[in-house]
Amino acid sequence: MTEDSNPITYSRRFPTIEDVARLAGVSTATVSRSLNSPARVREATRQAVEAAVKELGYTPNFGGQALASNRTNTVGAIIPTMENAIFARAIQALQETLAARNVTLLVATSQYSPAREEDQIRTLLARGVDGVVLIGSERPASAYELLDARGVPFVILWSAPANTPHVTIGFDNASAAAGVALRVVEMGHRRIAVISGITRDNDRAQARVAGIVAVLENAGIPIHPAYLTECPYSLNDGEAAAIRLLTGTDRPTAIICGNDVLAAGALRGARILGIDVPGELSITGFDDIELATAVYPPLATVRVPHRRMGAAAGDCLMRWIVEGKRPESITLPTEFMDRESLGKLRNT
Amino acid sequence: MTEDSNPITYSRRFPTIEDVARLAGVSTATVSRSLNSPARVREATRQAVEAAVKELGYTPNFGGQALASNRTNTVGAIIPTMENAIFARAIQALQETLAARNVTLLVATSQYSPAREEDQIRTLLARGVDGVVLIGSERPASAYELLDARGVPFVILWSAPANTPHVTIGFDNASAAAGVALRVVEMGHRRIAVISGITRDNDRAQARVAGIVAVLENAGIPIHPAYLTECPYSLNDGEAAAIRLLTGTDRPTAIICGNDVLAAGALRGARILGIDVPGELSITGFDDIELATAVYPPLATVRVPHRRMGAAAGDCLMRWIVEGKRPESITLPTEFMDRESLGKLRNT
DNA sequence: TTGAAAGCGCTAACAA
DNA sequence: TTGTTAGCGCTTTCAA
Numbered sequence: 001m002t003e004d005s006n007p008i009t010y011s012r013r014f015p016t017i018e019d020v021a022r023l024a025g026v027s028t029a030t031v032s033r034s035l036n037s038p039a040r041v042r043e044a045t046r047q048a049v050e051a052a053v054k055e056l057g058y059t060p061n062f063g064g065q066a067l068a069s070n071r072t073n074t075v076g077a078i079i080p081t082m083e084n085a086i087f088a089r090a091i092q093a094l095q096e097t098l099a100a101r102n103v104t105l106l107v108a109t110s111q112y113s114p115a116r117e118e119d120q121i122r123t124l125l126a127r128g129v130d131g132v133v134l135i136g137s138e139r140p141a142s143a144y145e146l147l148d149a150r151g152v153p154f155v156i157l158w159s160a161p162a163n164t165p166h167v168t169i170g171f172d173n174a175s176a177a178a179g180v181a182l183r184v185v186e187m188g189h190r191r192i193a194v195i196s197g198i199t200r201d202n203d204r205a206q207a208r209v210a211g212i213v214a215v216l217e218n219a220g221i222p223i224h225p226a227y228l229t230e231c232p233y234s235l236n237d238g239e240a241a242a243i244r245l246l247t248g249t250d251r252p253t254a255i256i257c258g259n260d261v262l263a264a265g266a267l268r269g270a271r272i273l274g275i276d277v278p279g280e281l282s283i284t285g286f287d288d289i290e291l292a293t294a295v296y297p298p299l300a301t302v303r304v305p306h307r308r309m310g311a312a313a314g315d316c317l318m319r320w321i322v323e324g325k326r327p328e329s330i331t332l333p334t335e336f337m338d339r340e341s342l343g344k345l346r347n348t
Numbered sequence: 349m350t351e352d353s354n355p356i357t358y359s360r361r362f363p364t365i366e367d368v369a370r371l372a373g374v375s376t377a378t379v380s381r382s383l384n385s386p387a388r389v390r391e392a393t394r395q396a397v398e399a400a401v402k403e404l405g406y407t408p409n410f411g412g413q414a415l416a417s418n419r420t421n422t423v424g425a426i427i428p429t430m431e432n433a434i435f436a437r438a439i440q441a442l443q444e445t446l447a448a449r450n451v452t453l454l455v456a457t458s459q460y461s462p463a464r465e466e467d468q469i470r471t472l473l474a475r476g477v478d479g480v481v482l483i484g485s486e487r488p489a490s491a492y493e494l495l496d497a498r499g500v501p502f503v504i505l506w507s508a509p510a511n512t513p514h515v516t517i518g519f520d521n522a523s524a525a526a527g528v529a530l531r532v533v534e535m536g537h538r539r540i541a542v543i544s545g546i547t548r549d550n551d552r553a554q555a556r557v558a559g560i561v562a563v564l565e566n567a568g569i570p571i572h573p574a575y576l577t578e579c580p581y582s583l584n585d586g587e588a589a590a591i592r593l594l595t596g597t598d599r600p601t602a603i604i605c606g607n608d609v610l611a612a613g614a615l616r617g618a619r620i621l622g623i624d625v626p627g628e629l630s631i632t633g634f635d636d637i638e639l640a641t642a643v644y645p646p647l648a649t650v651r652v653p654h655r656r657m658g659a660a661a662g663d664c665l666m667r668w669i670v671e672g673k674r675p676e677s678i679t680l681p682t683e684f685m686d687r688e689s690l691g692k693l694r695n696t
Numbered sequence: 697t698t699g700a701a702a703g704c705g706c707t708a709a710c711a712a
Numbered sequence: 713t714t715g716t717t718a719g720c721g722c723t724t725t726c727a728a
Contacts, residue, residue, distance in 0.1 A: 014498075016705055027715045032707055042713060057497070062476040063414030064705030067720045072410065074475075082436040092430055092457065104475060107455050109440065127422075127452060128410040149405070150362075235638050264642045271644060290583050294612045294643055296619060364721055375699045380723055390697060412721030415704045 015056040017064075024052035035060065066128060075317060076106040076124035077133035078117055084233065084261065085289040087135070090157065090310035094133060097314030103130070112232075114201050118143045125150050131317040133157060137164035138203035153320040157309045158204055161329040167320075168329045169312045173204045174211035176302050176334040177256075180284050181215035183300070183336065184254045188345035189282060192216060193227040193252035195241045195262050205230070205258055208286065212256055227252060231262070238265020239272070246273050246281070253281060253345055260285035260292045263299050267341065278343030288337050297340035305332040363404040365412075372400035383408070414476060423665060424454040424472035425481035426465055432581065432609065433637040435483070438505065438658035442481060445662025451478075460580075462549050466491045473498050479665040481505060485512035486551035501668040505657045506552050509677040515668075516677045517660045521552045522559035524650050524682040525604075528632050529563035531648070531684065532602045536693035537630060540564060541575040541600035543589045543610050553578070553606055556634065560604055575600060579610070586613020587620070594621050594629070601629060601693055608633035608640045611647050615689065626691030636685050645688035653680040 021028045026045060034041045034049040041049075052058070066072045075098055079087040095105045106124060110117035117134075121143055124132060132147060132154035144166075147154050159170045184192055194212055197205040209228070216223050226248060231237035238261060245252055246269065257263035263285030267277060275281050277297055285292055285301035292299040309332065316327040369376045374393060382389045382397040389397075400406070414420045423446055427435040443453045454472060458465035465482075469491055472480060480495060480502035492514075495502050507518045532540055542560055545553040557576070564571050574596060579585035586609060593600055594617065605611035611633030615625060623629050625645055633640055633649035640647040657680065664675040 017707095018705080028706075029708080029716080030714060033714085036707085040713080045713080059474045061415070061705050062420065062474065063411050063416075063418075063722095064720090065707080066411030067409070067415050067704090067722085068411075068706040068708080070411075070707095070720075082430060082440055083433055085431055085433070088430040088436060095457070099471075104454065104471065106452065109443070123447075123452065126407045126410065235642055261638075268642065268644075290609075291639060291642060294583055294616065294639060296616075296644060365723095366721080376722075377700080377724075378698060381698085384723080388697080393697080409721050411706095412704090413723080415706085415720085416722040416724080418704075418723095 014061070015058045016061065017058070019056055020049065020052045020058050023056060024048045072128045072130055073103045074106055074127065074129045075103055075131045075133065075314075076108065076120075076127070076129040077313075078108045078110055078120045078124070079135050080112045081109050082107070084259075084287075085291070086259075086287045086304065086306050090306040090313075093307040093310030094314045095310075097311045098318070101314075101318050103318065112198065112202065114139050114143070118146065121146050125152060130321050131155075133313050133317065136203050137166065137168065138201055138206075153317060153326070155313050155316055155320075155327075157313055159207075160331050163203055163207070167316065167327060169309050169316060169332070170330075171305065171309075171332050171334050173207035174214070176211070176304075176336075177208035177286065178211035178215045179334075179336050180256055180286070180300075180302060181212040183338070183342065184256060184282065184284065185215060185219045185221065187254070187282065187342060189252075189254040190221055190345075191224075191227075191250065191252045192221065192254045192256060193245045194229065195238060195245070195255055195257045195266060196228070196230040197233045197258040197262065198230055208258055224250070230258070233259055233261050235261055235265040235268070238262035239269040240265075242266035242269030242283075243273065246270065246275060254283070254342075255281065256284050258286060260287045260289050260299055260301055263301070263341070264291050264295050267295055267297075267299070277341055279346060282342045282345075284342055292337070292339070300339045300342035301337050303335040303337050305334065308332055362409070363406045364409065365406075367404055368397065368400045368406050371404060372396045420476045420478055421451045422454055422475065422477045423451055423479045423481065423662075424456065424468075424475070424477040425661075426456045426458055426468045426472070427483050428460045429457050430455070432607075432635075433639070434607075434635045434652060434654050438654040438661075441655040441658030442662045443658075445659045446666070449662075449666050451666065460546065460550065462487050462491070466494065469494050473500060478669050479503075481661050481665065484551050485514065485516065486549055486554075501665060501674070503661050503664055503668075503675075505661055507555075508679050511551055511555070515664065515675060517657050517664060517680075518678075519653065519657075519680050519682050521555035522562070524559070524652075524684075525556035525634065526559035526563045527682075527684050528604055528634070528648075528650060529560040531686070531690065532604060532630065532632065533563060533567050533569065535602070535630065535690060537600075537602040538569055538693075539575075539598065539600045540569065540602045540604060541572075541593045542577065543586060543593070543603055543605045543614060544576070544578040545581045545606040545610065546578055556606055572598070578606070581607055581609050583609055583613040583616070586610035587617040588613075590614035590617030590631075591621065594618065594623060602631070602690075603629065604632050606634060608635045608637050608647055608649055611649070611689070612639050612643050615643055615645075615647070625689055627694060630690045630693075632690055640685070640687070648687040648690035649685050651683040651685050653682065656680055 108120040137159040156168045160172045199205045231241045285299040288301045288303040456468040485507040504516045508520045547553045633647040636649045636651040
């Protein structure tokens with residue numbers, strides 16, 4: 001407790017709109033207008049208000065504003081984890097887009113758990129967010145009901161509209177992964193294994209596997225069940241999965257990974273076993289994060305439009321919130337990044 | 349105004365505390381008490397309120413709550429960037445700690461720019477955060493004045509108390525970096541270069557360089573000015589800096605890097621030049637993020653207690669906010685991680 | 697243990 | 713263009 005017993009006492013109370021109004025010689029309504037829609041106020045008045053605001057160091061009280069306007073100028077985003085740079089970057093772009101509109105972003109993580117995600121949705125709604133950004137379209141109906149009950153606009157990133165009736169801003173995971181598989185097949189590989197992320201509750205991972213499998217089937221390549229593996233998105237898990245695949249009988253000559261982190265792990269696994277990449281084994285990733293070119297050999301992967309998704313999400317959501325009209329879904333292109341970790345099948 | 353004229357009409361209005369009170373047959377004050385300090389209410393009453401809350405699907409209105417209680421249950425954190433895993437993880441831990449207390453975390457980024465950081469502080473304060481978490485202690489006095497004017501509790505991560513009068517939860521950057529330099533010297537290196545992050549406005553980077561320089565001076569190792577370089581914390585910049593160092597005359601046999609990202613970049617630079625690590629060149633990092641062991645050879649580095657800092661920050665801040673008593677600074681230990689990228693000086 | 701009632705600071709309809 | 717005024721939904725005295 002600072003006691004402020006001396007004469008130059010500052011009240012611990014912050015200046016309110018009323019203080020500003022009094023000092024500027026106008027009504028609180030005018031101050032409010034002057035701040036929120038300056039065009040609706042005479043220029044001289046605006047300046048008087050501005051001066052008063054500056055003199056008092058006035059900042060609108062958030063609670064009061066939210067209560068009266070029924071708007072918080074807050075958008076919430078729930079991503080699986082901040083520890084994957086791909087989400088971090090999308091969030092960064094989203095935040096920048098929102099900041100330009102004076103909207104604050106609330107970021108929460110689900111750790112790939114639907115239950116946690118639902119909790120986070122609840123929390124965000126309780127905080128009165130004006131809009132929500134989610135990753136992927138697969139989640140319990142109850143989560144969508146929560147959102148619908150509140151009537152809060154929300155967009156889904158990372159998925160394509162085929163999987164959902166909601167507004168999506170993403171890309172076609174299946175065809176992007178299929179593109180990778182196609183390259184691998186073109187390189188002559190026939191013993192092709194997959195290390196996917198956990199597919200349960202993850203439509204992106206599912207779509208990627210489906211895309212790969214479709215290409216292999218189409219090419220008449222038999223898919224050994226033991227070749228279709230999945231594990232959490234971590235370096236260690238990727239390494240372990242690769243080691244399992246590479247020490248089994250009939251070891252693969254190519255491993256298609258669900259993302260770059262898994263691929264980097266697989267690369268490490270191959271090194272531990274003394275298997276040369278790409279000489280004896282090709283490895284591909286997905287996402288094209290910095291890690292993909294930090295490792296050696298650099299990973300062939302798929303460039304995902306993370307920043308564009310984040311920025312577009314901000315735009316769409318704000319338009320929806322402000323204009324009240326649900327926007328169209330957007331599907332963005334991906335790009336295959338051909339790098340050294342993918343090579344021709346060597347004659348044996 | 350939705351009129352509710354027909355029986356199956358849902359009003360768009362959400363249930364308020366008044367609706368709950370009516371249904372439970374109590375006053376709004378009792379509902380509030382029942383929700384916020386259940387101990388001050390008879391058990392039977394509590395249950396009645398709980399039932400009403402559930403039946404109506406009531407959620408307290410954030411604005412109303414904030415306005416009346418003058419508390420937002422929100423804490424803000426400003427980190428340089430989300431794209432470095434080290435901050436992402438600290439934030440994750442902070443978030444978890446806060447969530448356990450029903451406090452929401454607002455994350456903003458400064459991109460290592462003091463001006464942007466000050467803007468973000470302003471934004472957070474305008475949103476009425478109850479506390480703030482900052483990284484590092486060096487910033488313009490105006491930023492601290494902003495915080496002080498509002499009387500908002502704040503803690504500083506990543507720094508040690510020596511640098512600042514504020515509450516810090518961090519580690520001794522200088523001595524941690526000195527530890528690295530000592531190892532490098534012990535390995536027999538004398539031509540030791542440094543790739544630091546930009547030291548301007550960054551007390552952690554400054555302290556690390558200072559720690560290194562002190563050790564070298566103490567060991568009587570001359571410090572060639574061209575050996576003391578700095579660049580932004582990115583893979584590409586680290587690579588470029590390393591290439592510059594390694595193609596100059598009198599090339600170093602060891603490069604001490606300001607963080608793991610720079611070290612990974614330097615490693616890539618060495619590979620491009622065909623310089624063997626650690627055979628011809630040793631490289632060290634700082635942070636011990638996953639990247640450190642994803643590259644080859646794995647990076648000798650310093651393990652920084654990111655999660656513990658994040659968690660401790662949440663604890664301290666909440667104690668401060670709730671009890672009103674400024675907590676003590678905390679200094680956590682770091683650990684040198686000896687890995688292959690650091691090796692003995694080879695006889696030439 | 698509970699209720700009545702006075703705001704918290706702001707916005708927005710309406711009037712002037 | 714500006715002012716008056718009625719709330720927005722909640723918490724918190726103060727009384728009962």
